[in-house]
Amino acid sequence: MLKGIYLTLMIGPGVPLIAPQVVVDALTGVQVTSSKDRSGFQLTFAVAKNSPLITTMLPAGYFDPIITRVLIIVTLNGVPNVLMDGLITNQEYAPSNEVGQSVLTITGEDLSVAMDVLDMVIPYPFMPDEAIVNLVLAKYLVLGVTPLVIPPIIPVIKTAIDGWITQRGTDREFIKERARINGYVFFVDPGPVPGQSIAYFGPDINLPIPQPALTINMDSATNVESLSFSLDGLAKKIRLYTIYDPFTDSIPIPVPVPNVNIFKPPLGVRPTPPARFEIAQEGSELAIDEAAQTILGFMMNNSTAITASGSLDVMRYEQILRARLIVGVRGAGLAYDGLYYVDSVTHNIKQGEYKQNFTLSRDGLISNTPMLIP
Structure with a gap:
């Protein structure tokens, strides 16, 4: 090519x-x-x-x-x-x-997509989420899909009195719903060898493997064709949950929760302050462990205020930019230089041409990293 x-x-x-x-x-x-x-x-x-x-x-x-x-x-x-x-x-x-x-x-x-073609109704009594997800994914081992399931941080196991978890819908819909409840993500990543894929169920973590920096406006060192940034002042919010004390089950306890993901810390010195406040509709009717799971899920499904998008030529970049890793940005100025999470990458391949479009994200202005890999 x-x-x-x-x-x-x-x-x-x-x-x-x-x-x-x-x-x-x-x-x-x-x-x-x-x-x-x-x-x-x-x-x-x-x-x-x-x-x-x-x-x-x-x-x-x-x-x-x-x-x-x-x-x-x-x-x-x-x-x-x-x-x-x-x-x-x-x-x-x-x-x-x-x-x-x-x-x-x-x-x-x-x-x-193979997990999204057949609707099913299957009960899973007395089983934690990690066992349920492993059981659902086991049928796709024949396709070379290997499960990588991280146990929930706050496990919830329903008893016979409380009922049990029941799947209604396709496997992909069901696993994504369990991931949302736990504040996790679910996706299937191809590789690392041909014919093998990894089905990941766990926290939204970008592997801390820095890729060569994306460089803009630095003369001969420039290796991207375009790069633009956006800061959404309404992206961050605080949600107020109300739970009842576990002893009397009658005293309401308000719990304000910021959406800060401990697995994806801010990569800037000046984090974007929350500008929105909302009251959660769920929480008060849940058991203490289910309420804690719901609150943690909100914190881990946080939004980032700063996004970036751009394009590059692989021949100039001399690498293939990969999603779900981190990458540095140089030449954008004091506010926007630094490390970013790579959210998505689109590969466009034609005869004699290989280009990529990408989207990045982070929370906070001014890099907290003193040095980047060029």
Whole structure:
């Protein structure tokens, strides 16, 4: 694709195989989006009316949704990077009167989409959340999905008198709901080796592995094409919970809670102060452990006041920017320089071109880090 950068495309039902040459020759664009919620991909093919993709492969089911698995791997400087391991969910064909201008577009999501196709009603009596999630995810081991389940900080186990947790809906909906209640996140991350993925259920943590800094407005050291920042003064808030004391169960206790995530501390010296105040509708009717779980969930599902977005050329950056890690920013000035959490990355790959769009976030102005990795 480019000097030192190679793209590998694998497609097939169940176990994907190297795409045949006719498919690779027709490929004009690859887009992969990775975020902290879910990931997706889109493949674009330029086809003629007598192309084997249209006359043979499409009718034979080569791009059939749900059953067809796609692996997208980019090798940079000899190191393979699994950008996507997912399933096709949609296909679009736009024929054209112009020769060779017809377009076939294939869209898909990561392997978590396999968890979102079957509604179920399943009770889980006397089981903690980590056991429930491991049990739900066990059926996807056949797809190479390995569970990584972090036990809740405040465990809640219902007794026979209280009832029990019951799944109503798809596996993905159910796991995401359990994650929200505990203040956790759930996503399926492809890799680190082809054919393997990690299903993560746990706190929203960006691995403390700093990537090479994104540099703007520094002459020859500049390695991004664009970068802009935004500070939302209404993003931070305080929520007032009311709980009853556990002894008499009659004395209301107001508990003001700021949405500060202990797993994602502010990366700036001047944290953004909360500007909104709201009263929680839940809490007073819950048991003390359930109320504590709800409050902790609010704190850990916090919003960040500062966001940044931009684009870069991988050849200039000399790395592949990865989501769910941290990255430094240089050249933006005293207020906005420093470390950021990488929330999402979109890979745009074409013949002879590899660019990325990204979004960053943090809370607080002025870097609290004295030095960045260039």
